[in-house]
Amino acid sequence: MTAKVRVAAVGDVHAGLDSRGCFRPHYEHVAQRADLLLLAGDLTRHGDPEEAAVLVEDIRDVGVPVVAVLGNHDHHADASDRLRRVLAGGGVQVLEGEHAVVDVDGVRVGVAGSKGFGGGFAGACATDFGEPEMKAFIRHTRSIADRLAQNLDALDGEVDVRIALLHYAPVEDTLRGERLEIYPFLGSYLLAEAIDRAGADLVVHGHAHGGAEKGLTPGGIHVRNVAQPVLKRAYHVYCLGGDDGTVRD
Amino acid sequence: MTHEPEAYLVERIRDALAHHPDVAELGITVRVTPDMVFLTGDVGTPERRDAVSAVVEPLAGGRAVRNGISVVPLSEDDVEENLG
Numbered sequence: 001m002t003a004k005v006r007v008a009a010v011g012d013v014h015a016g017l018d019s020r021g022c023f024r025p026h027y028e029h030v031a032q033r034a035d036l037l038l039l040a041g042d043l044t045r046h047g048d049p050e051e052a053a054v055l056v057e058d059i060r061d062v063g064v065p066v067v068a069v070l071g072n073h074d075h076h077a078d079a080s081d082r083l084r085r086v087l088a089g090g091g092v093q094v095l096e097g098e099h100a101v102v103d104v105d106g107v108r109v110g111v112a113g114s115k116g117f118g119g120g121f122a123g124a125c126a127t128d129f130g131e132p133e134m135k136a137f138i139r140h141t142r143s144i145a146d147r148l149a150q151n152l153d154a155l156d157g158e159v160d161v162r163i164a165l166l167h168y169a170p171v172e173d174t175l176r177g178e179r180l181e182i183y184p185f186l187g188s189y190l191l192a193e194a195i196d197r198a199g200a201d202l203v204v205h206g207h208a209h210g211g212a213e214k215g216l217t218p219g220g221i222h223v224r225n226v227a228q229p230v231l232k233r234a235y236h237v238y239c240l241g242g243d244d245g246t247v248r249d
Numbered sequence: 250m251t252h253e254p255e256a257y258l259v260e261r262i263r264d265a266l267a268h269h270p271d272v273a274e275l276g277i278t279v280r281v282t283p284d285m286v287f288l289t290g291d292v293g294t295p296e297r298r299d300a301v302s303a304v305v306e307p308l309a310g311g312r313a314v315r316n317g318i319s320v321v322p323l324s325e326d327d328v329e330e331n332l333g
Contacts, residue, residue, distance in 0.1 A: 006329065014273075018296045026323045033329070045273040073273065202332060209276040209291060222332050229276075229291035229321050237329035 003107045003241055005161055008033065008064070010235035011040030011206020012227040014073065015055035023058035026234035031063030034237050035104040039092070040206035040226050041071025041115060041167025049082040056090030065102045066092045069113040071167035071207060095165065097147040099155055107241065109163065110155035114148045116168030116191050116205070117141040120184035122218075145194040152198035161240050164195050166205040173215025174225035175208050192217040201240055253310070255281040262286065262308055271300035277318065279305075289317045 008030050013023065030037055037059070044051035047070075059066060074083055084094045093100050095113025102109045119126045119141045128138035148164060155162050169175055169187030178186060186208050195203055196219030203221055209229040213236075217223060226236060253261075262279045266272045274297070277290035286309045292298050302316045 004331075014293045016273075016293070016297075018271075018294050022294065022323065026325055029325065033325075033327075046270065076273075228293075228323075232322055234323045234325050239329055239331040240333070 003105060005036070005104050005107050005109055005240045006034040007036050007038060007109075007163065007202070007204075007238045007240060008235045009038040009040060009204045009224065009226040009238065010228055010231060011167065011204075011225075012042040012071065012209060012229065013039070013055065014042055014045050014228075015051050015058075016045040017050065017054060020054050021058065023055065023234075027059050027062050030235065034235075035064055036102055036109060037062060037064050037066045037235070038111065038163070038165050038204055038226075039066065039068035040165060040204050041069045042073045042206060042227075043068060043070065043087070044074050044083070047074045047077035047079055047083055049077075049079055049086045052083045052086040053090075056086060056092065059092070060090050067100055067102070067111045067113065067165065068092050068094050069096065069115050069165050069167055070094060071115060075115075097144065097151065099151040101155070101159055107161065108159040109161045110159035111163045111165050112148055112151035112155060112200075113165040114144050114151075116148075116166040116170070117144055117188060118168060118185045119188035119190060121172045121187070121189045124183075125189060126184060141188045141190050145188070145190040148191065149194035149198040152195065152200055156199060161202075162200045164200045164203040166191060166203065167207050169205050169208050169211070169223075169225065170195060170203055171215045171217055171223050174205070174211050174213065174223055176212040178208050178210045186211075192219075192223075195219075195221060202238060204238075255283075258308070258310070262305055265304050265308060266301060269300070269304045272297060272304055274301070277301065281312070283312075285313045285315055287315050287317065291319050291321045293321055295320055
């Protein structure tokens with residue numbers, strides 16, 4: 001990989017009817033700073049397709065491919081199919097257990113996307129044991145993690161850069177600042193295990209508004225919590241590839 | 250029992266904030282004392298910050314509502330991180 005790819009990412013923008021026009025001034029220049037925009041879930045407040053339309057209106061024609069996953073808020077209205085259609089109509093590619101490939105001036109960027117889910121982290125993780133509801137909870141996370149690994153595997157050898165795009169957190173590092181008691185509702189180590197098994201160059205997630213931006217999977221893959229309340233700006237840009245291979249803040 | 254225990258009131262307020270259509274926030278921290286309700290966290294717009302107070306005040310049982318919620322800034326900057 002020789003060329004640098006600039007990935008803009010943000011999550012938890014929580015668009016609502018009261019935020020009409022708020023995003024446009026901050027995203028209309030994104031093409032000058034990035035080659036790709038990733039949205040890490042919670043695009044809306046309630047999962048109302050009208051809220052998605054507000055977001056679409058503001059990021060339409062931003063000039064770079066936009067790839068997204070949904071978050072828990074986007075499922076609240078039980079209208080995720082309609083939400084996806086609104087977003088797709090505005091040029092936003094929404095992934096759920098799927099992957100996409102974006103060509104950036106000859107560099108192929110693969111994005112494996114999934115909402116993810118909760119359950120907790122190694123040593124204190126819920127187990128698929130006991131009541132049907134408990135088993136269903138963890139099996140849901142495990143199923144999502146397995147699908148994520150399959151999608152990253154499918155991209156292996158086909159692209160120059162692989163990114164895992166999630167809403168829920170795969171590691172505890174990026175939850176620092178959140179209350180320990182809610183960690184199981186914020187993410188699962190099963191996601192990190194799947195990513196480490198399949199390999200990736202970057203993991204991006206949101207959901208943890210009170211967490212920290214930077215972390216690593218146990219296998220050493222960079223994880224970035226791009227929840228807007230964490231970034232405290234419209235988005236952040238991460239550069240992959242290029243010449244020096246060093247981390248620069 | 251004449252007074253609702255504060256722990257239950259905290260959760261009743263959090264539930265109201267999650268479900269009210271003008272707020273829909275899960276991440277607001279609520280602290281209740283005998284005299285006050287303290288609210289901290291981040292929301293996306295000034296309207297949502299104001300809506301939080303409007304939702305909480307009827308539930309506060311006469312306590313003063315202190316709204317310390319911030320509106321997330323949306324500025325761009327030139328910072329980028331090189332991950333190699």
